[in-house]
Amino acid sequence: MDTKINKLEEIDKTKNPFKVPENYFAQFNQEIMDRLPEKEIVVPEPVSMWDRAKPWVYLAAMFVGLYITINFLMKTPGNDNMTENQIASQQTLSGSYENTDNYWSTVQITEEEFYQYLEEQLVDDSYFDYMYHQYYLN
Structure with a gap:
């Protein structure tokens, strides 16, 4: 055990045992860049007009589908292509009042x-x- 301690005492403590080569940090970036592989430059593909408009077209199609679905669900059976005024006038002429909402508006x-x-x-x-x-x- 004495031998290890003696060897530590023999080391000159005023002199730094570690050395850095001259101009190491000045050339450090260049050496790292030289070691890296060449990177290919990729030219971006141009975006077509359809690719730009596609989200807006899909959004419009969604709203049209929603509108058609709501109209289909809210349609009263038996009165396919008739408006409320046409239904009221037909009921007045026929004398039947199935829809009582419009009854008092037609009574004289x-x-x-x-x-x-x-x-x-x-x-x-x-x-x-x-x-x-x-x-x-x-």
């Missing part, structure tokens, strides 16, 4: 007829008696 009635109808309903359904607390016993 005077104010007097309307009040007469309400009065008949009140009397027939005994609401008149109920409102005025008049009950008739039979």
Whole structure:
């Protein structure tokens, strides 16, 4: 064990045992670049007009498909190519009112007829008696 310690003491501590070759760092980049393989320069291919427009065409096709699907699902059966006005006029002519949403817009009635109808309903359904607390016993 003494031999190892003696050898360490023999080393001159004022002198640095490690040396770097002269101009090593000045030429370092150039040496690394010389060792690398040659890189091929790839010319980018030009982008065609179709490749640029393709996402927009797909987006438009999606919205058209969505529109057609919604129209197909919302279509009432039996009235394929008729608008609401055509359906209302056909119902008025035929006298059948399957769609009650448009019924009151096509009825022609005077104010007097309307009040007469309400009065008949009140009397027939005994609401008149109920409102005025008049009950008739039979």
